[in-house]
Amino acid sequence: MTTSATRTPAICLEDACVAFGQRRLWDHLDIDIEPGEFVAVLGPNGAGKTTLLRVLLGQVDLAHGQARIGGVPVSRGSRLIGYVPQQKSLDHRATLRGRDLVALGLDGDRWGPPWPSREQRRQVDAALEQVGATAYADAPLSMLSGGEQQRLRIAQALVRRPTVLLCDEPLLSLDLHQQRTVTELIDRTRRELDIAVVFVTHEINPILSAVDRVIHFAAGKALVGTPDEVMTTESLTELYGSPVEVIRHQNRIIVVGADEVTGHAHHPHDHDDEDAA
């Protein structure tokens, strides 16, 4: 139980471990994520980045340890969570306006026929306003750019006023300009609304200026710290268990060697690590 003096962490993971059968994906993950904190989740393909999100969504059970959101154990369909998926070219069959996508985020999981109400419209409008998507809210979704679609995705995630925003590679397949505007939007939003952001990405540079802390998965382990602590040659070499070089260049971080390591993940001292997917 938390005392009144300390704020309840938005997300709390205690000695968390995910295992499929005998194979441990990652283990001993400890982190308290504060409201308003921006945490990037890094690591090679198959290291368990998205699995962390699925744990927080209540879709994957921990092998041991605990996962809590807002002080309560994770559960499916939690109202405290907003979820932003990858941008994908939306199907032409999906006859949908941006406004409809946001409305689904508000009450799409409720049973019964959809009765449009003034209150629903007000909340949807507020979310659209929050992300600056009002101008194109009534256009068919398939006619919008990837960046505009992701803005609407963020509005969809925010419309129920969550305390946690889980983002699964939301910048993938966006161009550099769109990546920047979407990152700025998420960064501004979490500060304004005091929302904790867990941001899965394979590329830290586009979000480096926004990131407070990093969870880096590799070789069945998890390393937690600020980018300056985690993204160093020493830290990552220890994490991967083989030589990795980190080069800092003009506010960019370049990691050399990590891909080769995970390409054939067989370390003599660790048999539990994840094969590269």
Next chain:
Amino acid sequence: MSFDTVINFHNFAELLPLVTGSLTAGLILGILAGVIGPMIHARDLAFAVHGTSEISFAGAAAALLLGWNVAGGAIGGSLLAAIVLGLLGVRARDRNATIAILLPFGLGLGVLFLALYKGRSANKFGLLTGQIVAVEQAQVVTLSVVAVIVATALAVMWRPLWFASVDPEVAIARGVPVRQLSIAFMVVLGLVTAMAVQLVGALLVLSLLITPTAAAARVSVRPLALSALSVLFAVVSAVGGILLSLGPGLPVSPYVTTISFTIYLVCVALGRLRARRGWNVRRA
């Protein structure tokens, strides 16, 4: 052969009272088809509808041969198909292969049952290509009961089902029971298909379940307008088809399919026009 052979209104006034049952059936079916259409469209289930209708045909043919209730046979067949499809393939790619395997098998069985059937040949032909003119009171009752069941089920699950259809990733993240909904919807779809098979025949079911919504989607993206237009188009096709078939005394299905196709062509043209003028309703 003159144009008169396919389009005429001979004795229209005398024939009309004889087909009130059929018109009621056409109206109910049109509404059902129009309501469920947008969901079929969003879930990309056109081919599944086709497959289900062939299995439903096999069921109806079996019932005909064994002297059972034909509507019951059609429902049995399509529910079986719906459950198999719902269980086997949630992903479209897996599903299409499953359908392509089931469909010819069902059709083949149906052909066998019909070949063995010694009764009226009009009954045989009707299951494949439609027969409406002799809809009996009992059939209208069956149709009404099914319509109420379908409408209730759709009303209850519409929102999460729509969420799961157009935005599955976020729906799963929100805890929507996507897989269970998929199976439940296939069952509802099976019921509607079984009803449509008896009206327009197994081969032409798509003209009522798919075409009206496809046409509506060309001219609107608003959810309410999409549903309203697809109901309107399906009802006009079904009822209009029955009315037009009266004078010439030909099967109803060519009229239903032609009306439905014509509406589609008009909507494509309108959609093109609208896209050229800039559909992007962006405010400055």
